[in-house]
Amino acid sequence: MGNYRIFNNVQKHITLNDVEKQYFESLLKVERIAKKELILKQGQICKKIYFVELGSLRAFNTNEDGKESTIMFAFQNWWITDMSCFVNQKQALLSIEALEDSQVVGLDGNALEALFDKIPKFERFFRILFQNAYIREQQRALHYISLTTEERYRKFINKYPGIADKVTQKQIASYLGVTPEFLSTVKRK
Structure with missing residues (x-):
C-alpha cells in the first residue's frame, strides 16, 4: 500500500481498515504535473477530483476577452476540481494549472460512485469535504462584499x-x- 498523504487526509474524518484502504488505493491515479501544466482545461469534460500530494495548483476561468479570474488555490493536502462540472460531467468552466512541479492523486466520477457503493462511509467523508468547501466559498463571498x-x-x-x-x-x-x-x-x- 502506497504511503500517500491522501490516507491521512481521509482518516481525519473516517477510519479505514486495511481492506478498505487497499480498495480505495486501487481507484486512485497518481499524476505528476510540471509547473504551468494544465490537468484540466476549460471546455473539457471534467472527469476527476484531485488531491494535492505535493506542490500547488490554481483553478481559474478565462473570459472571452482572455482575462483570467482565479477561483481557488490548492496546496498540499487540499482537494481541487471544477465541482459543478465534475458532479454533472459537463464541460469545465475552469482550468486547473500547476503552480510548481506537483503530484496529485486523481479519482474519477465512476470510481467515486463505486467507492460510495462499496464503502458508504466515504459519502460522509466527501459530505464533510464539500461542506467545508461551501463554507470557505461563502466566507470568501462575504469578505468580498464587506x-x-x-x-x-x-x-x-x-x-x-x-x-x-x-x-x-x-x-x-x-x-x-x-x-x-x-x-x-x-x-x-
Whole structure:
C-alpha cells in the first residue's frame, strides 16, 4: 500500500481498515504535473477530483476577452476540481494549472460512485469535504462584499503564509478581484 498523504487526509474524518484502504488505493491515479501544466482545461469534460500530494495548483476561468479570474488555490493536502462540472460531467468552466512541479492523486466520477457503493462511509467523508468547501466559498463571498481590498489581501496572506513564493501578484490580484496595479498600491500601504 502506497504511503500517500491522501490516507491521512481521509482518516481525519473516517477510519479505514486495511481492506478498505487497499480498495480505495486501487481507484486512485497518481499524476505528476510540471509547473504551468494544465490537468484540466476549460471546455473539457471534467472527469476527476484531485488531491494535492505535493506542490500547488490554481483553478481559474478565462473570459472571452482572455482575462483570467482565479477561483481557488490548492496546496498540499487540499482537494481541487471544477465541482459543478465534475458532479454533472459537463464541460469545465475552469482550468486547473500547476503552480510548481506537483503530484496529485486523481479519482474519477465512476470510481467515486463505486467507492460510495462499496464503502458508504466515504459519502460522509466527501459530505464533510464539500461542506467545508461551501463554507470557505461563502466566507470568501462575504469578505468580498464587506471588506476593503486591503483587508481581503491581509486576510489572504495571513491565511496562506508563504503563498507569495508560489503565486504571482497577477494571480493574487485576480483571486481578490482587482488589477495587479491596484494590488501594488494596496501592498505599499
